[in-house]
Amino acid sequence: MALKGNLHDFSITQLLNLIHLARKTGTLAIDGKHSAARASFREGKLVFAQTDTLDSRLIGMLVKVGKITVDQSKKIPANKTDRDLANMLVQAGLLTKTELEQMVRNNVKDVVDRLFALNDGLFRFEPNVLPEDRLWAEPPINLDGIIMEGTRRLKESEKLQEEIPNLEVTLRFTDRPDAKLRNVNLSVDEWRVVSYINPKNTVRQIAQANSMSDLQIRKIVYAMLQAGLVEVIQPLGMPAPVAVPGGRAAPPKAFASTEEKRSVVNKLINFFNR
Amino acid sequence: MQTVKMVVTGPFAAGKTEFIRTISEIDVVSTERKISSDAERIKDATTVAMDFGRITVDEELVLYLFGTPGQKRFDFMWEILSEGMLGFIVIVDSSRPETFREARGILDTFRGYAETPYVIAANKQDSEDAWSPDDLRIALKISKDIKVLPCVANDKDLVKGVLLELLYSILETMDLEGAG
Ligand SMILES: Nc1nc2c(ncn2[C@@H]2O[C@H](COP(=O)(O)OP(=O)(O)O)[C@@H](O)[C@H]2O)c(=O)[nH]1
Ligand SMILES: [Mg+2]
Numbered sequence: 001m002a003l004k005g006n007l008h009d010f011s012i013t014q015l016l017n018l019i020h021l022a023r024k025t026g027t028l029a030i031d032g033k034h035s036a037a038r039a040s041f042r043e044g045k046l047v048f049a050q051t052d053t054l055d056s057r058l059i060g061m062l063v064k065v066g067k068i069t070v071d072q073s074k075k076i077p078a079n080k081t082d083r084d085l086a087n088m089l090v091q092a093g094l095l096t097k098t099e100l101e102q103m104v105r106n107n108v109k110d111v112v113d114r115l116f117a118l119n120d121g122l123f124r125f126e127p128n129v130l131p132e133d134r135l136w137a138e139p140p141i142n143l144d145g146i147i148m149e150g151t152r153r154l155k156e157s158e159k160l161q162e163e164i165p166n167l168e169v170t171l172r173f174t175d176r177p178d179a180k181l182r183n184v185n186l187s188v189d190e191w192r193v194v195s196y197i198n199p200k201n202t203v204r205q206i207a208q209a210n211s212m213s214d215l216q217i218r219k220i221v222y223a224m225l226q227a228g229l230v231e232v233i234q235p236l237g238m239p240a241p242v243a244v245p246g247g248r249a250a251p252p253k254a255f256a257s258t259e260e261k262r263s264v265v266n267k268l269i270n271f272f273n274r
Numbered sequence: 275m276q277t278v279k280m281v282v283t284g285p286f287a288a289g290k291t292e293f294i295r296t297i298s299e300i301d302v303v304s305t306e307r308k309i310s311s312d313a314e315r316i317k318d319a320t321t322v323a324m325d326f327g328r329i330t331v332d333e334e335l336v337l338y339l340f341g342t343p344g345q346k347r348f349d350f351m352w353e354i355l356s357e358g359m360l361g362f363i364v365i366v367d368s369s370r371p372e373t374f375r376e377a378r379g380i381l382d383t384f385r386g387y388a389e390t391p392y393v394i395a396a397n398k399q400d401s402e403d404a405w406s407p408d409d410l411r412i413a414l415k416i417s418k419d420i421k422v423l424p425c426v427a428n429d430k431d432l433v434k435g436v437l438l439e440l441l442y443s444i445l446e447t448m449d450l451e452g453a454g
Binding site for chain 1: 276278329331332335337360369371372374375402403404405406408409412413434437438441442444445448452
């Protein structure tokens with residue numbers, strides 16, 4: 001079963017969450033515009049990760065932590081797998097098992113930190129494919145902590161994106177905005193936005209008129225929406241706003257009684273079971 | 275004679291028309307008209323009014339299936355369609371994650387109209403790129419008590435299966451309401 005798509009549609013956070021919840025085993029391959037990365041999981045836990053912007057080979061890690069020099073690294077035969085090399089080094093007493101584990105773990109985490117920065121690129125999850133000759137994080141790393149850390153950093157922009165997914169909408173003031181506006185302190189930027197609010201200007205146009213980034217304008221609009229100063233007008237072609245919790249009044253009753261409804265449903269079930 | 279209705283909703287090109295066509299005893303009534311905007315070129319023709327299917331159970335009972343218009347700009351019709359529905363089905367094209375966010379949005383909108391039972395049809399499971407129903411559940415943040423069912427919209431047995439599961443969910447909801 002394929003699990004592939006674009007990070008633009010399904011983010012790293014969402015992917016890690018899925019891998020975590022579904023306890024997946026396999027390798028996630030990401031081919032971004034500027035970099036490629038791999039991360040491998042066993043039963044939903046992270047065991048390995050690499051990106052082309054960070055050396056995840058054992059030799060590279062050893063150089064990075066200052067265990068060996070670049071010159072020394074060049075003398076190590078290139079045909080050894082990381083696992084073989086690690087075994088040799090540990091047996092020779094040049095590296096303790098704890099040091100090795102720590103190093104691998106940190107490296108995997110560093111890579112995953114970089115993964116969170118990717119927001120575009122194709123991803124593909126290969127079930128049951130694991131890099132057998134590479135060094136794995138031991139014990140495997142729990143994803144919930146990683147997801148927490150990653151989302152905490154991204155939360156704001158991502159949440160805003162969710163709240164205001166579409167900048168092509170227009171805004172209008174809610175009833176009696178003057179009364180409300182008098183009670184809140186608006187920043188200069190916010191006032192600038194306010195001055196442009198009318199059903200003819202989309203949020204994107206307002207941002208452009210004020211040279212604001214998507215994030216900046218989202219923050220301001222979100223705050224004003226939260227404060228109840230403005231509301232979104234759905235232009236043609238845009239999804240309806242998510243309904244308020246609790247929903248609307250119940251539609252007219254289609255059945256005279258619960259018994260009648262039950263009998264209709266049972267009739268339908270029998271019909272489709274035939 | 276009694277008529278009851280169910281609504282079939284979901285993003286553009288998810289398979290709503292196909293789903294209704296597979297199970298309906300009449301030709302699906304839909305106003306197919308050419309739409310040529312870029313986003314919509316994915317399919318040559320698409321429903322601009324709505325799909326409408328009929329299933330006659332017996333002389334006394336007829337089930338109508340309404341498919342919501344594919345385009346978001348027809349969402350003013352959603353609420354009208356959903357009035358008095360027995361339940362609804364959200365059809366998702368499991369092979370196109372770029373539509374998942376929209377599917378989730380449509381689902382939330384419909385849930386706002388009425389507290390009606392619903393199921394998710396993970397459609398196009400015959401496609402090599404299809405995400406599994408389990409993965410789709412997580413991707414769409416569907417809670418455990420809602421069914422996410424494998425579906426291939428032109429496979430009559432699978433379509434029946436989705437309708438049956440929705441009917442079972444309706445019964446379960448009634449039992450819960452009765453008990454509580
Ligand atoms: N492979 C495959 N194709 C499907 C399936 N369901 C629908 N399709 C195709 O997907 C396209 C969109 O389907 P349609 O029913 O018109 O989508 P709607 O916009 O939701 O009504 C059509 O070309 C269908 O033939 C399915 O289960 N499997
Ligand atoms: Mg259609």
